[in-house]
Amino acid sequence: MKYTCTVFFVIATLFFSTGTPATPEDIPALKSVEHGNITVALMNKTERLMKQYITESESKSSEESTNSTENCIKSCEATTKIMKNEKQFMCRNLQNALAAYTRNTRKLIRDMMEDNQKSLDYLSSQIKELTNRIMFLNLESWKNNVEPLPHKPVMSHGKDCTDIMDTMGSFTRLQNGIYIVQPEGIDYPFEVFCNFDYKGGGWTVIQRRSEGIIDFQKTWSEYMDGFGDLLGEFWLGLRKVYHIVSQKNTNFKLQVQLESVDGTSAYSAYDSFWLEDETKFFKIHLGRYTGTAGDAFRGYRQEDNQSAMPFSTSDVDNDGCTPSCILDDKAFESCSTLNNKSGWWFNQCGLANLNGILQVNEKSVLPNIQWDTWLSEGTLVKIKSVKMMIRRTSYPDF
Template sequence: MIYPSASSLILLNVLFFIWADTVFGNVKPFSAKGTSTTTTAEVTSTTGTKNRSANSSQEKKKCNVPCDFQAKMLSEEKKYMCRNLQNSLVEYARSTKKMIRNMMDDHQSSLDYLSSQVNELMSWVMALNADMSRKPIDVFPHRAVQSHGLDCSDIKDTIGSVTKTPSGLYIIHPEGSSYPFEVLCEMDFRGGGWTVIQKRTEGTVEFQRSWSDYLDGFGDLSGEFWLGLRKIFHIVNQKTDSFMLYVGLESEDDTYAYASYDSFWLEDEVCSFKIHLGRYSGNAGDAFRGYRKEDNQNTLPFSTFDVDNDGCNPVCSYQEEPIKSCSNFSEKTGWWFSQCGLANLNGIHRFTRKMLSTGIRWDTWTMDDKPIKIKSVSMKIRRTYFK
């Protein structure tokens, strides 16, 4: 066995102390002082955490206070706006009611004024009607138009000498008439100058009329019409002229006939426009005079259902049938009746392509001893000594 030397042991002890110093020099000794240090650090850490929590809580408080205030302000602002809107609506409703009330008051005042005006006009109308019932006057207002002549013959004489005068509507102002009026002139038929006083073609215009209608005239001058007794009277009663009458007839089978009278005039309204006819010519027969004395309608007054001048007093006979009124018998049309007679160019007219039911009568125009059914008719007048 070999024992180390002293020098070796000394060297080993030195190395051991160096190693021990090295190892334990890096380790801090545990002591009360060291424990205090560690505790302080932990306390500091805990205190920092608490401070952060306190700061966070304060920040939350700082945030919550303004948010609640802002919400409160918005709520107050909404309430303020709602109050303003409500007040505005109330004020608008009040002003609207006031405006409507004022408008209604104004309208009521206007209606009261118009009502008073209407009552005044009605009083004037009633006064005028009373005056008209006391005396016959011309009811046509004067129209501020320039007439073309005294009648269609006069127009043909004056204008036709310069240029060709076409047929159509013209304005005439006969002698003795207080107003001008429009007529239909035929300027090509048999030398022209004819004033048409009656025309019927298809039955579109009813001739079942009262006395006043037959006085003033009715219908359309461009279609079917009756010119009017007053107008006819003024035309044919001009002082220096005499007139002739032409009656044109058309049957349902398109055959034609006519009756012409070389003199034609009417008495005035006081005498109910008694008709006067001259010599007859034509191929339809003289239905105005008829075959018997009681058929003669010449010199007879005009008659309607409401102004009866037909001579049936108390009754007359037509085809062995007793009649009280010829106008009512012919369905309330107007004509120069003589116990009804053989002529009535204003009789009821109903015509279709398949059927003809007519009361237009000219009973001297016959075929196989039966009166021909008349589809259309016209009455024209012209100066006797036409140029």
């Protein structure tokens, strides 16, 4: 009984340890049992099987570990790739969204600016139209000695053309033309022609000759009050010029523009210009000269200098010819009479008179406008048109 059980145990151990029935190779082990060596045989067999099992287990574990590592590496690479793709996708979406937002924002701002500019342009045009309309109606009423609104004076655009440019020019584009001014210190307005194009604008035109239509052979009172057409040839008037240049905290300069019969242009500028009042016969005072036509106001000799001279006409003689002046060995009592009864700041006549006779017809120009420092190859230039303009050079502190 003991022998049989031992054999069965050995066979069962071999079967379960290998997973297969005992083979002929295992017979010697069984026989060894019969000879009483069962314990040694069993131990040897068991040891051999255990070594085989450990080897197979280690091999299997190594394969599983290798497979696991490979699977992990593959899984990590796949995950990294997916995350990278997702990141790139999100970045592209974000960039597209930012670009679209930027475009929409710019378009919105541009549309708003265009709408605001259109509104400003429209309002500016309306203001200008209404202002001009009011000025026109007030001027017409003023000319007809009709008060447009009781106890309210005629509205002016400004104190002078420079003041108009500084105030109205900030919200509307000013055009050359007639404006109403009321210089500081007087209680009535008057019309002037403003030039807003030449050298920065703000010029008040005080004299213009171009066609010879307007007769400049005038009396003292006419030269004081002014005459002619502001849109054509005119003399603004000594009183008006005096009121403009005598405003407090202002300095004015004078610009003389000349054009010859052949179309050549030149100018003379004085950085200071002012007049004394009527009791001093509107004596002229001039500053430093610059230009291309020469300083005819001062001339070449002291006796030619017309600066600081009073204004003269044929009926009010202040020309310094006491009792008479001599020119080309001929004596005469009045420079105005010698110059076709025109008015000017004569000093024993001198080299300048922009109010002389000007005759223009289809065939020829017969000028007697003097600016005798303007020469071409040593010969006096014949002048067919002239313009005198003034503007502020310094501004009051506000």
